[in-house]
Amino acid sequence: MSDVPVRPSRRSPIVGRFMPEEVALASRNSGMPLEALRYDVTPAGLHYLLIHFDIPASDAATWALSIGGEVDRPRTLSLQEIRAMPSRTARVTLECAGNGRGQMSPRYPSMPWMEEGVSTAEWTGTPLAPLLRSAGIRSGAGEIVFRGTDRGVDRGTEHDYARSLSIPEAMREDISLVYAMNGQPLLPQHGAPLRLVVPGWYGMASVKWLAAIEAVNTPFDGIQQAHSYHFRSNAGETGVPCTVMRVNSLMAPPGIPDFYTRTRIVPAGRVALAGRAWSGGGVPIVRVEFSVDGVWRDADLAPAQGNWSWRGWTCEWEASAGEHELACRATDAQGAVQPEAPVWDVTGFGNNAIQRVRVSVR
Numbered sequence: 001m002s003d004v005p006v007r008p009s010r011r012s013p014i015v016g017r018f019m020p021e022e023v024a025l026a027s028r029n030s031g032m033p034l035e036a037l038r039y040d041v042t043p044a045g046l047h048y049l050l051i052h053f054d055i056p057a058s059d060a061a062t063w064a065l066s067i068g069g070e071v072d073r074p075r076t077l078s079l080q081e082i083r084a085m086p087s088r089t090a091r092v093t094l095e096c097a098g099n100g101r102g103q104m105s106p107r108y109p110s111m112p113w114m115e116e117g118v119s120t121a122e123w124t125g126t127p128l129a130p131l132l133r134s135a136g137i138r139s140g141a142g143e144i145v146f147r148g149t150d151r152g153v154d155r156g157t158e159h160d161y162a163r164s165l166s167i168p169e170a171m172r173e174d175i176s177l178v179y180a181m182n183g184q185p186l187l188p189q190h191g192a193p194l195r196l197v198v199p200g201w202y203g204m205a206s207v208k209w210l211a212a213i214e215a216v217n218t219p220f221d222g223i224q225q226a227h228s229y230h231f232r233s234n235a236g237e238t239g240v241p242c243t244v245m246r247v248n249s250l251m252a253p254p255g256i257p258d259f260y261t262r263t264r265i266v267p268a269g270r271v272a273l274a275g276r277a278w279s280g281g282g283v284p285i286v287r288v289e290f291s292v293d294g295v296w297r298d299a300d301l302a303p304a305q306g307n308w309s310w311r312g313w314t315c316e317w318e319a320s321a322g323e324h325e326l327a328c329r330a331t332d333a334q335g336a337v338q339p340e341a342p343v344w345d346v347t348g349f350g351n352n353a354i355q356r357v358r359v360s361v362r
Contacts, residue, residue, distance in 0.1 A: 011108065011109045011110075012109075013106035013107060013108055013109075013346070014106055014107060014109055015105055015106045015107075018102075018112055019109055021109065022109055022110070022111070022112045023112075025110065025111045025112070026111065026112055028051065029048075029049050029050050029051060029111055030048065030049045031048050031113060031114070031116025031117050032046050032047060032048045032116050032117075032118060032119045033046060033116065034115075034116060034250060034251075034252055034253055035252055035253070036119075037250055037251070037252040037274070037275055037276050038252055038274065040091075040120070040305060040309075040312070041091065041120055041121060041122055041182060042119035042120050042121055043182070044121065044181055044182050044184065044187055044190065046119070047119040047121055047181075047190065048094075048096065048116060048117045048118060048119045049189055049190075050096050050098075050111060050117065050203065051150070051189065051208075052150060052152065052154070052161050052224075053150045053151055053152030053161065054150060054152065055150070055188050055189055056148075056149040056150050056151070056209050058149070058188070058192060058193055058209060059193075060079050060185075060192070060193040061079075063078065063079045063193045063194060063211075064076050064077065064078055064211070065077045065078075065079075065082065065177070065194060065210060065211060065212070065213065066211070066212045066213070066214075067131065067132075067135050067212075067213045067214075068212070068213075068214055068215075069141070069145070069214035069215040069216055070137065070138040070140060070141035070215040070216060070217050071135040071136050071137055071138060071141075071215050072135070072136030072138065073134065073135050073136050074135065075135065079179065079193050079194060082125075082126055082177060082179065082194065083126075083179060085126040085130075085131075086126060086127070086130075087124055087125060087126055088124070088125070088126075088127065088176065089122050089123065089124040089180075090122070090123055090174065090176065090197075090199065090306070090308060091120060091121070091122050091123075091305055091306050091308065091309040092120065092121065092122075092123055092197055092199045092308045092309060093118065093119070093120040093245075093278045093308060093309050093310045094118070094119060094120075094121075094197075094202075094203040094206060095117060095118040095202060095203060095245050095248070095278070096111070096113060096117035096118070096202065096203050096204075097202035097203065097204055097229055097242045097349045097350065098110060098111055098113050098117065098347075098348050098349055099113045099115060099116075099117035099118055099248075099351065100113060100114065100115055100117075100342060100348075100351025100352070100353065101113050101347075101348030101349070101351060102114045102348075103115070103342055103351060103353070104342050104344055104345070104348050104351060107348050108345075108346065108347045108348040110347070110348065115250060115355055117203075118248070118250070118278075118310075120276075120309055120310050121181050121182055122181070122182050122183065123176060123178045123180070123181060123197045124178065124179065124180035124181070124183070125176040125177045125178035125179050125180070125194075125197070126176060126177050127173060127174075127175070127176055127177075128170065128175045128176060128177055128196070129170075129171045129172065129173055129175070131177070131213075132144065132170060132171060132213075132215075133171075135215075137167065137215050138215065138217075140217045141167060141215040141216060141217050142166065142167060142216070142217060142218070142219065143164040143165065143166055143167065143170075143215075143216050143219065143220050144164060144165050144166075144167065144170040144213060144214070144215055144216075145162055145163070145164045145212075145213070145214045145215075145216055145220050145222075146162060146163055146164065146165070146196050146207040146210060146212075146213055147160050147161075147162040147207070147210070147211055147212040147213075147214070148160060148161045148162065148191075148195075148207045148208055148209040148210055148211065149209045149211045150208065150209050154223055154224075154228070155223060155227065155228075157223055159222060159223050159224075161207065161208075161224055162207070162220070162222045162224060162225070163204060163205055163207050163220075163222070163224055163225055164216070164219075164220035164222075164225050165198070165205070167215075174199050174200075174307075174308065175196070175197065175198050175199070176196075176197050177194060177195075177196060177210065178191075178194070178195050178196070178197045179192075179193060179194055190208065191207075191208030191209050191210070192209075194209070194210045194211075195207060195208040195209065195210050196208075196210050199282070199307070199308035200244050200245065200280045200281045200282050200307075200308055201243055201244055201245065201280065202229075202242050202243070202244075202245055202280075204224065204228075204229050204242065205243075228347070229241060229242040229349065230242065230347070230349075231345055231349055231350055232345060232346035232347060233344075233345070233346070234346065235346050239346075242349050242350065243280075244280030244281040245278065245279060245280030245281075246279070246280065246336070246350055246352040247277075247278075247279040247280075247283075247285070247330050247331065247332045247336040247337065247338055247352060248277065248278055248279070248330060248338060248352040249275060249276065249277035249278070249285075249288055249313070249328050249329060249330035249338065249354075249355065250275050250276055250277075250328070250355050251273055251274070251275035251290075251326065251328045251355060251357060252273075252274055252275055253357050254266050254271050254272075254273055254317075254326075254357075254359065255267070255271070255359065261358075263358045263359070263360055264357060264358065264359045264360065265359075265360050265362060266319055266359050266360070266361050266362070267319070267361070267362060268319050268320060268321050268361050268362065269318070269319060270316055270317070270318055270319075271316065271317045271318075271319045272314065272315075272316055273290065273299075273314065273315045273316070273317055273326070274312065274313065274314045274315075275288070275299075275312070275313055275328055276310040276311065276312055276313070277310060277311050277313055277328075277330035278309070278310035278311065278330075279330070279332035279333075279334075279336065282307040282308060283332045283333050283334050283336075284304060284307075284311070284332065284333045285301070285304075285310075285311040285330055285331070285332055285333075286301075286331055286332060286333050287301075287330065287331040288301060288311075288313040288328060288329070288330050288331075289328065289329050289330075289331075290313075290315040290317075290326070290327070290328050291326065291327045291328070291329075292317060292324055292325075292326060293324055293325055294325075294327075296329075297315075299313040299314060299315040299328070300313060300314050300315065301313050302314070313328075319359075319361045320361060321361050321362065322360075322361055323358070323359070323360055323361075324358075324359045324360075324361060325356055325357070325358060325359070326356070326357040326359055327354050327355060327356050327357070328354065328355055329354040338352050338353060338354045339352065339353050339354070340353065340354060341353050
């Protein structure tokens, strides 16, 4: 089957109960429990997961990464050779572009994220840019394609998961080929033995199970690049590619939950609240606000943890008996603020509306 079809079909938006296929996707993928917002660095087992196809079989001892295409010096590297290169560790927040899709109506039938598709880890690997420079990218090349070994069918087309970056973007000094997470070798579900991490971008750019890097002289038109991961206000339009994460924030829900509704139950009195806020492109968070029943006030910001990591915030609330709605919203250094309600998107991408938490105070 060819890698790219002509105008691949798109699933129709739906309203109402989740479809069996959506429930199945939610069962095999997983979000970060919001109580894990207490951790500066998300434990690997709690880090969110989106796996497009199957977790491919891999063997670190025999893994090979090819670098080719429009380069003067193509080469193939073993994982051992990559691990012998200069390394660095960076704390990076990743968020799925579809995070919050399940809150939109009508919604696109896909992974029905609510708001838990985000996490932060410490990724260890070798910088990508020196490898690209050593390969000698030819002047006619315009993009770098990254191919994983996870293969399946989407929109009627069989393909390996692959994404591309422009040459200037791929040459960013902060992009890494990663082989360790939180000080341990990558787990199979997180892309072992090798993956890409693109700080500041939505997670679809950080290709897992990375096996090939290719410089190309024409725009890459793979399914996951040209037809998916675009913001679209209307069906049928080309849209704008998803790239950097939008400003967003979450709170760790206080008290204890009702099992089914997830309504929080809190005793009256002083309640300590905490959460995280982040934005894309290395833009820092400068403000987080907290509200009770629509009355907003500033929260306290924790020190920043680097250019690519979420920022903590805290607040205290004198909880009075009754039913309340808590919310939080962030502002970044470019003045971007979270919207009150989701901005509808054809495929459910980029929902950064403020989080609302129902609380029953007793």
